[in-house]
Amino acid sequence: MPLAPTTLQVTGNTPEQSYPVLVGNGLLGQLPELLSATVKKVLVIHPRALRATGDLVRDDLAGAGFEALTAEIPDAEEGKHIQVASFCWEVLGKNDFTRTDAIVAVGGGAVTDLAGFVAATWLRGVKVIHIPTSLLAMVDAAVGGKTGINTAEGKNLVGAFHPPAAVLVDLDALATLPKNELINGMAEVVKTGFIADERILELIEEDPADAIDPSGARLRELVERTIAVKVGVVSRDLKESGEREFLNYGHTLAHAIELAERYQMRHGAAVAIGLSFAAELGRSVGYTSDEVAERHQSILKSLGLPTTYRNDRWAALLDGMKRDKKSRGGQLRFVVLEEIGKPRIYEVPDNSLLFAAYQEIGE
Known part of the structure; x- marks a missing residue:
């Protein structure tokens, strides 16, 4: 019998800086309830390698009544470029995402960094929930609200602090990780x-x-x-x-x-x-x-x-x-x-x- 999820709470100075980090198995089903009633549209950002997982999350959200769509980005650090962020902004703009809508990041640390940056900059900040799929992202990148993209001059030199609304650390993802x-x-x-x-x-x-x-x-x-x-x-x-x-x-x-x-x-x-x-x-x-x-x-x-x-x-x-x-x-x-x-x-x-x-x- 799987263990119950563990909830670790980030406590910030404001409600917007405070959020839960859930750790356990089979947690994807908890995503819809973590999105507030004001959210109507959700953009699921995922890397090319996780297309099937991204589509699954999108379909689950659609089944829960959200207008959900996906944005596929390059794998790993290739996804952390201004051109990729611009592509995501274009998707958000063409689909009329408002300040009360949300982004869900599905992937490793590069994806949570990029998706968090897109969320921080779209309309000066929209809700983002991270679903890290690598051990590195689970223990580091997804938690803390650091977002960023790379430039020719260095890593993460362009970014913003933008705490997520929640982090779902589903340990089932580790079973398929190389x-x-x-x-x-x-x-x-x-x-x-x-x-x-x-x-x-x-x-x-x-x-x-x-x-x-x-x-x-x-x-x-x-x-x-x-x-x-x-x-x-x-x-x-x-x-x-x-x-x-x-x-x-x-x-x-x-x-x-x-x-x-x-x-x-x-x-x-x-x-x-x-x-x-x-x-x-x-x-x-x-x-x-x-x-x-x-x-x-x-x-x-x-x-x-x-x-x-x-x-x-x-x-x-x-x-x-x-x-x-x-x-x-x-x-x-x-x-x-x-x-x-x-x-x-x-x-x-x-x-x-x-x-x-x-x-x-x-x-």
């Missing part, structure tokens, strides 16, 4: 363990193979614990003015790698390398102990995630990191660990320190 995508999503889970919840790390260390078994209870606990951390942080800091910056642990180098790879590397793989780098940086400047730094390596490797990157890319990576959203006045800022569960911001006084840390993960 193993490499489950592993990809675990990078964000590991990150959360290091910055906030050591039990996450212990659950992985106890049985790394079971941690990525979509039918097991261990993965559900990892998902719920990771989401719970993000829900708490977002409730206290919606617009990344303080504590929420810690959720970017490992992401400064990760985003630079993605840019250098023209977004052909999976986000989780880049984050894993970024975590290794952040641990080495923290160790080299005296914040992170040898034991904690080496624990990064062992856990990431046990899951099959990468921990090294090419030595010959340093100049491009440094240039990419200078565009990071955490930078202030041209000075690079990194999240490092004083100890597990105790992150801090480190303002880098000299880029040579970054280069020295990078030598520890270069290949």
Whole structure:
């Protein structure tokens, strides 16, 4: 008998910033009741790879009395471009979507980012509900209200904060997710363990193979614990003015790698390398102990995630990191660990320190 859904509540300063995150199995049937009575039209945005799922959600909504239609966008990061957003705006405009109508995002993190951005910008903001279908989106992208698109200059440099009306984390989607995508999503889970919840790390260390078994209870606990951390942080800091910056642990180098790879590397793989780098940086400047730094390596490797990157890319990576959203006045800022569960911001006084840390993960 399946477990009852778990509801985690994001609590913002206003009703519009507060919403439930439901975690469980067989949750798609709850979508119609999460759309308020004022909603008449719903646009379901989904990637090409999830056409059948997008059509199913549309048909369910139509059966519940909504005027529902779909917008198919390119898969993965190819969908996060201004041209794709413009296409979605065109669909909304041609179908007379009003401020009381809604968007439903079905897909991975790139889809929730793009659909959230479209919702934030159409008529200065319409309702959006996320149905994440990848582990990465479930534990990270779908929760928190960050939306964005990519530009030639970097990842997510154009975006807005636009909290969803609800998030449906249906774990049934993980059963059909390729193993490499489950592993990809675990990078964000590991990150959360290091910055906030050591039990996450212990659950992985106890049985790394079971941690990525979509039918097991261990993965559900990892998902719920990771989401719970993000829900708490977002409730206290919606617009990344303080504590929420810690959720970017490992992401400064990760985003630079993605840019250098023209977004052909999976986000989780880049984050894993970024975590290794952040641990080495923290160790080299005296914040992170040898034991904690080496624990990064062992856990990431046990899951099959990468921990090294090419030595010959340093100049491009440094240039990419200078565009990071955490930078202030041209000075690079990194999240490092004083100890597990105790992150801090480190303002880098000299880029040579970054280069020295990078030598520890270069290949």
